[in-house]
Amino acid sequence: MDFGLDGTDGLLKYPVFEGWGNHDGPPVGKEKNGFSFQAQLKKRNVIRLEKGLISNISTNGLHYSWDWDDVHFAQLNIYPADKQRDGVHYSPVWHDPQGALSFLKADLARNVGGSGRPVVLMAHCGFDTDWWVAADWAEFYQAVKPYNVVLYLYGHSGTGVSAWAPAGEDKKLTCINDGQATTGFFVVNITGERLRAAYRLKSGVKNSKAPDGKQVLSWGGKWDWKWLLDKPIAPTPPAAR
Numbered sequence: 001m002d003f004g005l006d007g008t009d010g011l012l013k014y015p016v017f018e019g020w021g022n023h024d025g026p027p028v029g030k031e032k033n034g035f036s037f038q039a040q041l042k043k044r045n046v047i048r049l050e051k052g053l054i055s056n057i058s059t060n061g062l063h064y065s066w067d068w069d070d071v072h073f074a075q076l077n078i079y080p081a082d083k084q085r086d087g088v089h090y091s092p093v094w095h096d097p098q099g100a101l102s103f104l105k106a107d108l109a110r111n112v113g114g115s116g117r118p119v120v121l122m123a124h125c126g127f128d129t130d131w132w133v134a135a136d137w138a139e140f141y142q143a144v145k146p147y148n149v150v151l152y153l154y155g156h157s158g159t160g161v162s163a164w165a166p167a168g169e170d171k172k173l174t175c176i177n178d179g180q181a182t183t184g185f186f187v188v189n190i191t192g193e194r195l196r197a198a199y200r201l202k203s204g205v206k207n208s209k210a211p212d213g214k215q216v217l218s219w220g221g222k223w224d225w226k227w228l229l230d231k232p233i234a235p236t237p238p239a240a241r
Contacts, residue, residue: 005044006051015053017066018044019077021124021156022131026093038062056111058103065107071118071150071190074107076100079125079132080140090131097132105143118150118190118233126154126177127164138166141173149173150195150233151188155180159199161227174231182217184226190233197229 003018004010024037042061048054054066065074081097084090100123112119121144125132152164152175159179163172176197178186184201203222210216 005047006053015048017048017054017064017073017075017122019075019122019124020062021078022095026091027096027098030093056107058099060098062098063100063103065111067111070192071120072108072112073120074104074122076104076121076123079123079129079136080104080121080143081132081136084131085133085136088131088133095131101140101143104140108144108147112147116148118195119144119147120151120153120190121149122153124154125156126152126175128157134166141166141169144173145169145171148233150190151176151197153178153186153188159184159227161197161229174229176227176229186227193232193234195229195231195233197227199226201226 002010003012003016005016007014007016010016018041020037020041025031025035026038028036028039028042045054045057045061045064048064048066049057054064056065058064063074063076065072067073077097077100078095079097080100082099082101083097084092084095088095104121108119127137152173154175155178158177160177162175162177164175165172174195176186176188179199183205184199186197186199189196201224202219203224204220206218208216208218
């Protein structure tokens with residue numbers, strides 16, 4: 001892939017930890033055009049493991065986790081459930097989460113446990129998506145509630161910062177919807193005591209049409225900041241775990 005993998009082999013000068021979303025095709029073997037993004041993701045995960053960039057991969061080769069210092073990260077791909085819930089009227093093939101929640105439960109129990117150390121979770125969908133539904137959200141929340149989840153990072157539906165918990169729950173998850181790289185990107189800093197984040201925004205981007213009717217983005221090279229976030233991340237007390 002153009003972006004690279006380990007920070008030495010592509011356009012980006014730092015490691016890349018991608019997952020798949022609803023536009024990236026079905027599970028391996030069900031693709032129709034001869035190319036499978038998920039097959040490539042599995043290959044890249046093997047390389048990541050060999051290079052020591054990640055430390056745990058799901059048995060199906062798709063979901064994975066790693067540590068940076070004392071922060072634990074998990075990539076859960078399209079959304080953290082095991083399968084599409086009955087009654088959801090979308091393609092169960094293209095929207096199959098393929099055991100992401102079971103992987104997450106086992107991974108957190110094994111690699112975080114009662115340590116109280118910070119956890120960052122990543123997936124394509126947030127709590128505003130109608131094929132990952134409220135019953136799924138509640139199940140996911142109960143799975144991660146005992147842990148010190150300092151950030152839920154996702155995309156799909158826009159850009160911004162929010163907090164979410166099911167009705168009746170006081171402990172909210174801090175969420176960042178990181179949007180797309182055509183207009184900017186989030187910078188996140190996690191220390192032992194604080195989470196800081198902000199959106200590095202391309203300023204003055206103009207959208208116009210080319211003679212052939214296609215949309216063209218032009219940018220003068222200026223940057224700005226948006227959605228500033230600064231909050232404490234105290235460890236989870238032992239009694240709460």
